[in-house]
Amino acid sequence: MVVSPGFTGRRRSGTELPPGQYLTHEFPVLSAGPTPQIRTDHWEFTVATESGETYKWDWKALLALPAEDITRDIHCVTRWSKLQTEWKGVSLDTVLADVETAADYALVHSYGGYTTNLPLEDLLDGQAWIAYEYDGEPIHPEHGGPARLLVPHLYFWKSAKWVRGMVLSDSEDLGFWETAGYHEYGDPWKEQRYAGD
Amino acid sequence: MERTAVRRRLSWQVATVADVRRETATARTIVLDVPEWPGHLAGQHLDVRLTADDGYRASRSYSIASAWSGGQIELTVEEVEDGEVSPYLVEVLKPGDPLELRGPVGGWFVWRPEQEGPVQLIGGGSGVVPLRAILRAHAEAASTTPVRLLYSVRRPTSVIYVDDLKELASSDHVDVRLVYTREAPDGEPRVGRIDAELIDQLAFTPADEPTTYVCGPTPFVEAVADLLVAAGHDPARVRTERFGPTGGPQ
Numbered sequence A: 001m002v003v004s005p006g007f008t009g010r011r012r013s014g015t016e017l018p019p020g021q022y023l024t025h026e027f028p029v030l031s032a033g034p035t036p037q038i039r040t041d042h043w044e045f046t047v048a049t050e051s052g053e054t055y056k057w058d059w060k061a062l063l064a065l066p067a068e069d070i071t072r073d074i075h076c077v078t079r080w081s082k083l084q085t086e087w088k089g090v091s092l093d094t095v096l097a098d099v100e101t102a103a104d105y106a107l108v109h110s111y112g113g114y115t116t117n118l119p120l121e122d123l124l125d126g127q128a129w130i131a132y133e134y135d136g137e138p139i140h141p142e143h144g145g146p147a148r149l150l151v152p153h154l155y156f157w158k159s160a161k162w163v164r165g166m167v168l169s170d171s172e173d174l175g176f177w178e179t180a181g182y183h184e185y186g187d188p189w190k191e192q193r194y195a196g197d
Numbered sequence B: 001m002e003r004t005a006v007r008r009r010l011s012w013q014v015a016t017v018a019d020v021r022r023e024t025a026t027a028r029t030i031v032l033d034v035p036e037w038p039g040h041l042a043g044q045h046l047d048v049r050l051t052a053d054d055g056y057r058a059s060r061s062y063s064i065a066s067a068w069s070g071g072q073i074e075l076t077v078e079e080v081e082d083g084e085v086s087p088y089l090v091e092v093l094k095p096g097d098p099l100e101l102r103g104p105v106g107g108w109f110v111w112r113p114e115q116e117g118p119v120q121l122i123g124g125g126s127g128v129v130p131l132r133a134i135l136r137a138h139a140e141a142a143s144t145t146p147v148r149l150l151y152s153v154r155r156p157t158s159v160i161y162v163d164d165l166k167e168l169a170s171s172d173h174v175d176v177r178l179v180y181t182r183e184a185p186d187g188e189p190r191v192g193r194i195d196a197e198l199i200d201q202l203a204f205t206p207a208d209e210p211t212t213y214v215c216g217p218t219p220f221v222e223a224v225a226d227l228l229v230a231a232g233h234d235p236a237r238v239r240t241e242r243f244g245p246t247g248g249p250q
Helices: A059-064 B086-092 B125-140 B162-169 B196-202 B218-230
Strands: A044-048 A054-058 A068-075 A080-091 A105-110 A115-119 A129-134 A148-150 A163-169 B013-022 B027-033 B045-051 B057-063 B072-078 B098-105 B119-124 B147-153 B174-180 B211-217 B238-243
Touching (some): A059 A129, B072 B086, B072 B125, B125 B174, B196 B218
Antiparallel strands (some): A068 A080, A080 A129, B013 B098, B027 B072
8 A cells, every 4th residue: 555645635424425436516517529509409319229220209209208307326437426416307218118129238329429338238227317307407508408318327427418319239339438448337336437447 | 539449457556756846826736757657648637546544545637737758747736625635736745755646548638749730729727737738749749730729817826837838839830828817917908718709819710620629627618619619610629628626525
């Protein structure tokens, strides 16, 4: 162990956070480029399967699906965690209910060109949503509005802002940050920040 | 978007503080000897880990302030009020101390000397740190690529790398402009944030097809990126790095 001479640190008690995280009450922003402005009347969500089928939803179709209120802790790889954030959105179980697929992986695409990869099973069974409200309001563009993916059990870069669709596949293609050296899975409780962690 | 394959395991390693240099009242540059450093691209960052006597640890990410040409690396850290890690790095750490780190990280907010086209850098406050690494890499590669830096600071005493920027700006290929938001030095009439007019006057135009790097606090980056897109710049050529409250619990 390499001790840092003179460092005492600030221990917290009472709140259990994933290793290496600290608590914030703000809502920091991390994006790789300018914030895209997407009009809901132009918004579309597309799922392409491994057999080449495509499924599409426009904004009205998304809002017509049964929505859920979601309260979860979120953890950003830049080390902030925010507790009990409140969202409204549609479960991907609902979105994908009629999609025929046996794929193992999803590559999620966003307006603006961002991508992120996840195992499909991490998007099912009540673990992931397309969220369109945060704290009772439409999601602000800088936080991913009009709609973002919400996958709170993984580091928050997996919860793609400005989501526009996903490609389902039998093989895992890496997304934007994953290609740039971040972990392909990103479990905050295992501190999977970077490739090989 | 550009793809860069950088996938290998990042291990913690022990650097030694070779020197520290005060930049402003709240910022300090730390010069490190890192025996096993694999090298980095200008714009990348690294993780620093501090350990207390009892094993308690805290880590944060910091942009690398220097270009890599072998030897040492530099970090510049701005002290975050009420932060956990930055006050130690700015006020306590001293030459000879060990510092654990791992990296480099990040393959998007980077500049490579072989990259085509002019480079527009726009920094707010300590957001200038990775931009300084890009300017250093540009100088060390003796690149003739035109580079412009717009650097927004509150007042003259807030400027990080004062001497270094003067030296870098002496190159025919580098233009450095300071923008003062609260208080300007004598002879500088303009006080105010970067706006559309300033971008129009001082930045490369969309027709120049620059790659633009914007770094600073989130509201700064949001505002500048929006101005660039409104001015007709291709969003895919605007790379951003936002400094959230990453210095400690807020």
